[in-house]
Amino acid sequence: MYGEGGNHFIHAIRRNPDITVIVHDNMVYGLTKGQAAPTSQKGMKTPIQVDGVFEEPINPLALAISLDASFVARGSVGEKELTKAIIKEAVKHKGFSLVDVFQACVSFNKTNTHKWFKENTYVMEEGGNLKNREEAFKKALESSPWPLGIFYKNEDKDIFEEKLAPYAEGDKTPLYARKRGVEAAAALLKEKK
Template sequence: MTTDINLFNSMDENAWCPGCGNFGILNALKEALSELDLKPHEVLITSGIGQAAKLPHYINVNGFNGLHGRAVPPAVGAKIANKNLKVIVNTGDGDSYGEGGNHIIHNIRRNIDITHFVHDNQIYGLTKGQGSPTTAKGQKTTLQLEGVKVDPFNPISFAISLGCSFVARAFSGDKEHLVYVMKEAIKHKGYALVDILQPCVSFNKVNTYRWYKERVYKLDKNYDCTNKEEAFKKAFEWGDEGIPIGIIYKEKKSTYIDRTPQLNSKPPLINREWKPVYAEKFMEDFI
């Protein structure tokens, strides 16, 4: 069973640049949701601020377009409130790894059942071309005129080292593969981080479609994504030596909801039945 993909179409006018990598991600996401037979009202997409973060406007599902760097906490709150919602975070590299970096660390620890798609174009687009946490060292930008001085952030090795239960990388220019990774990530029980490489046609003149296309390669069918040591090796492969895409690391782990009896064995919190008099018994604590 699949859902009619047209149900996911939004009437909102799109503000992305022509040729932007975000289009590939948006189209793949619609396909993934459709193939997973999810209905628009069953999905919530949260985002922060940036070009990628406009995605909730361009797809017809529930959306919460919050503050810069704060796409993840509302997703967590919403998932706790209604565990039946499929909660997906779609936002950029600046939003995920820069301004809200702290939230990734702690939600990997929570292993809450949400999917985090990072639109990683290795640059700040909406603010017009400054270096992002994933911009290569030495790359010249509109702000770092002599080149970026600091080491780039490696989201893959970072997530694996924290014990993230699903770590993947994909490329917006390979839709079929991206749809596959997205579906696996959405189906995964726990926190799933997918770093999606995408070109910024306006501000990143280094990491172009061609640059990525020449370097990405799909992980071999025999690759064992449950082997942490192998995963670490893959995490550090980058640049001219090739960039592996696919599910790099996966681990079975209890989720936040499994660990919370009030959520695990109960109906969703939004259906909690409560009357004020039920709290009357707590006055015994104060006698």
């Protein structure tokens, strides 16, 4: 998502469609036998980056918050109940929801193991002001340990599909399911001339 899908990620946040994006972040490309991923940390050694990763890692939560994503959170497979609650909240949220989930790649990432994630993460206290974008951004920049939980929610943003002309009148029927006759299309074209 953060590599090849980076441009889609950015523009999805910008548009704010009512979708939930769950990214399983193990900090490597496991399907290519452990090559560094955009979230691999500097200095991490992989079978391909034998001298260590020298590029700056992408911070997906900070990026999402900087673009004013309307819901930003991080879970971990080591915190199953928290992650389950976060995903439920993300799905209920109207607008773009990002849930970054830390997970170990047991085959090709010998650095970020289950033990490493347990020792290098903490669960944020609940009850903070989730609308405070500046505080959320600061929290997203933390590492060693990495915070887990919901960082940011902006429920005041327009939802992409609700602003589209075909839905503006309140008809929620998907476009493919709507019945339109030739006469209606001809009238619309004539009106637009």
